[in-house]
């Protein structure tokens with residue numbers, strides 16, 4: 001086996017709960033050292049997919065291969081795939097260091113080595129000096145770092161994360177995203193990260209898997225998925241996209257909000273008349289919302305200076321246009 005072989009393969013993997021099919025015959029490969037985010041609306045099968053990878057659920061059909069071995073019937077405790085959840089599952093009756101040492105103790109690693117490895121990980125996670133603290137004496141962000149140290153101390157080849165940051169405050173989320181991406185790159189561990197948050201997935205992952213109704217709607221680099229969504233489902237889920245009728249019957253175009261130009265006068269070429277509705281301050285600029293033909297919602301990102309010179313008011317008419325080539329033609333549904 002060479003290092004180019006994928007670490008993980010899903011081949012036609014399904015999961016049924018009674019009559020209900022939560023995951024429908026998915027194919028997916030994950031490379032060694034890759035950071036893959038699985039994203040999609042609530043109930044689309046993200047967690048079920050991750051739990052099958054962890055060995056917490058058995059596939060109803062298909063095969064899951066890790067490192068060339070079929071894993072379908074290998075239980076979680078015989079796998080090298082720890083999982084980190086939002087709810088953490090730290091042991092309240094153990095202190096910070098004992099929590100981190102737990103996995104090593106279970107594997108029969110002797111005390112002095114356990115101590116050394118736990119201390120190394122606590123230091124890596126910026127938790128030096130906290131060894132003796134009880135879990136309930138830590139902040140949310142500190143607990144999250146203890147949970148990561150506890151999962152990583154056994155040096156797994158892959159870490160599974162299920163919405164690990166969703167219980168944290170917004171400012172901590174950004175900081176933990178930095179901690180996670182840096183760790184992942186430094187250690188070269190494969191991360192499979194389930195989230196419903198586009199900003200999290202796009203900020204961290206090498207590749208993003210978009211799921212809908214138990215199926216994979218698209219797999220690609222964040223930029224690819226943002227600029228070239230394959231279907232209306234993906235375009236709408238990713239947000240900040242305008243979906244417009246194309247030239248051919250049934251064809252649809254996507255123009256991202258940051259590629260739309262707003263003009264007070266009708267420009268040359270294709271432009272859409274739209275009435276201003278409202279604006280929203282976003283991190284990267286200001287998103288203006290318009291009502292286009294047939295009540296369609298249209299979005300354009302502008303700078304503060306542009307907003308000032310456009311002086312929009314609800315109901316005022318503008319023209320939205322885009323440069324040739326800025327649009328992406330979607331596959332027919």
Ligand SMILES: Nc1ncnc2c1ncn2[C@@H]1O[C@H](COP(=O)(O)OP(=O)(O)OP(=O)(O)O)[C@@H](O)[C@H]1O
Pocket residue numbers: 017020022040041042043044045046047048049196
């Ligand atoms: N043990 C179970 N028994 C029956 N149905 C289940 C079970 N576990 C999950 N499901 C159903 O399978 C579907 C997929 O669930 P899953 O938890 O994978 O979704 P998800 O994409 O992770 O959603 P969320 O973002 O809300 O966590 C859902 O409709 C869910 O209700």
